[in-house]
Amino acid sequence: MTEHDHIDGYREWFLSGEELDATRTKIAALNRRAVGRGFTGRIKVEARPATRSHVPAQGAPTVTEHGFAVTISGEPPCYSGWRFIAAADVIPQRPATAADQPAGAAADSPGIAAGAARVVLRYAPGADPIDNATVRPGECDHCHTVRARGTTILVQHERSGELRQVGRSCLKDFLGHTALPVFIDADQIADQVERSMRGAQQAAAWDLHSVLTYAWATVETYGWAPASSPHSTRDLVAEALAGGPRSTEVLASIRAKLPEGEQMAPRIVTDLVNGLEGRGGYEANLLSILNAGVVDRRKHLGLAVSTITAWHRISQANARSAKPEPSRTIGYAGEIGAAITLSGTITTAMWIDGYHRNSPPQRLIILDCGDAVAKMITAAGWADDIDRGEPLTVTATVKAHTDYDGVPQTVLVRPKRLDHPQVADPRPAPAGPVWEQVRQVPPQARFQTAPLASGPPPTPDLAV
Structure with a gap:
């Protein structure tokens, strides 16, 4: 959300769609609360589609954003035929100094008068601006006294257009109300809107x-x-x-x-x-x-x-x-449940999520084998290093025969990569069967050397 001054002097914001919705909700709540306190005016949000641009870095292409140019408007409150235009805040006076005289001006030139009062006008939503010089600080047209007043209210008769300024303490008597009329200026509304949007701003589209x-x-x-x-x-x-x-x-x-x-x-x-x-x-x-x-x-x-x-x-x-390709016939490879070995070129090698929340990502591989197309999904480590266009030889089990866009596909499970496919032995096979010669082994004793010497057992030695 950004803010700048409108060409007519009103504040304007550049909001995203979400910020605009939040602002309208906030203004609707302000209207309801103000009406409950006796506010007779109306506050509304005016928005129109707009764009803005910025350059992220020097020499980079311009980035354009889409959003809405938003202003706060409405109708000023009206009480007893008097429409509230603005609140005039008096800025504290200070003594005039030499710095107040314009550069090169004569000593007796007016410049800024000593002790001159300045006012800031806070307008009601929808009120037309007036000349600040017409405001008489501290003066009230109801009690006809001039004193140090911090704020006076500027009101205009809705029929005659007469403009008067009334002190806050005289408003009830001037309008004939028993309660102090409610006045809400555009700055108060803007501050509340910005406070509600703080910390939740979103970039425009x-x-x-x-x-x-x-x-x-x-x-x-x-x-x-x-x-x-x-x-x-x-x-x-x-x-x-x-x-x-x-x-x-x-x-x-x-x-x-x-x-x-x-x-x-x-x-x-x-x-x-x-x-x-x-x-x-x-x-x-x-x-x-x-x-x-x-x-x-x-x-x-x-x-x-x-x-x-x-x-x-x-x-x-x-x-x-x-690109014209020679016609070829593509069929299925192997019977379902059979273990086969296929070689071809990788046409697809993409990562997909695992089947479960905590399972690792898997690789979907499509292998063009010339007269067959094989499809496999694996989380094996060898699949991390493959890429499209590379040759691949795998041994796997045929799970199913399916079609994709009219092309037969052989679905494989448990694929294993063969880095070095077996090459047929170039030597000629023997003409007949070769029998191995087996020689009979002569019988042998369990122990090659008798554990005890042969002969009659010794005579026991009897002691007398």
């Missing part, structure tokens, strides 16, 4: 062209990283778009690819709008972002950033379909 420019440069520099990664592509793009100290490192890394991203952004939108056909799911959501041209940072940034990978997939598919 980014322009799709800006998001795609920085997303292209980020993917080309760092590669694609899903939202579950510590440094996901979505988070890196958000830092680059927002600018500031945290984005310095990211912007320095992707700077060389940003001009290319600016050129690719409109082409990506055109290709995907013409190439995506989904009426539901991911493709339908992506088409909604592309057609809207606006990206909500908190809700849709990840979806918008994935446009880059979606464009790469469609471009590769179009390139394969445009």
Whole structure:
């Protein structure tokens, strides 16, 4: 949320859609409380779609944000035919000094009069500004006295247009009310709105062209990283778009690819709008972002950033379909339940989440074996080092025979990589069976040497 002065002197904010909703809710609550206290005016929020731009770093492409230009307006309260215009606060006087005389002015030039009072006017919502010089500080048109008053109220008759200033202590008598009328100025409303928004501000929505420019440069520099990664592509793009100290490192890394991203952004939108056909799911959501041209940072940034990978997939598919390939017949490999060995080229190697919450990520591998296509999912360590286009030989068990886009696929389970496939022995096989010669082993005693000497047992020695 940012604030600046409106061309007509009113305060204006640049809010996101969520901030605008919160502001309207806050103003509605203020209106209800003010009416309960006798407030007869009306406070309203006026908003119109707007954009703003900033440069995250010197030399970087401009980032455009979409949001709403918001002002607080309404109708000033009216009591007994007198409409409240503003509260005039008197600034404390100070003695005039030489510094008050304009540079080069004569000593007797008026400059700023000694002890001149200054006033600040706090207008009611919807009130028209008036000349500050017409205000007479400290004077009341009801009691006709001049004294040190901190604030006087400026009121205007709703029929004659007569403007009067009345001291706060004289308001009840002037209007004939038994209670002090309620006055709420625009600054009080703005302060309450800003206080309620403090700490909950959200960036306005980014322009799709800006998001795609920085997303292209980020993917080309760092590669694609899903939202579950510590440094996901979505988070890196958000830092680059927002600018500031945290984005310095990211912007320095992707700077060389940003001009290319600016050129690719409109082409990506055109290709995907013409190439995506989904009426539901991911493709339908992506088409909604592309057609809207606006990206909500908190809700849709990840979806918008994935446009880059979606464009790469469609471009590769179009390139394969445009390239003539010799006709071939693809069938199933092996019988279900059989152990087989397949060799081919990896056409897909992507990471997917595990089956359970705490299970490790797994690798989905599609292997083109020429006359067969094999599909396998594994969390084995050897799958960490493979990439598309590389050759691969695996031994696995056939789980099922399925079809994908009309192409037969052989689903494998428990695949094991064969780094060095067995090569057939070039030596010719023997003509007949070879029998091993077995020689009989002669019988042997359990002990090779008798444990006791042979002969009759010794005569026991009898002692007398």
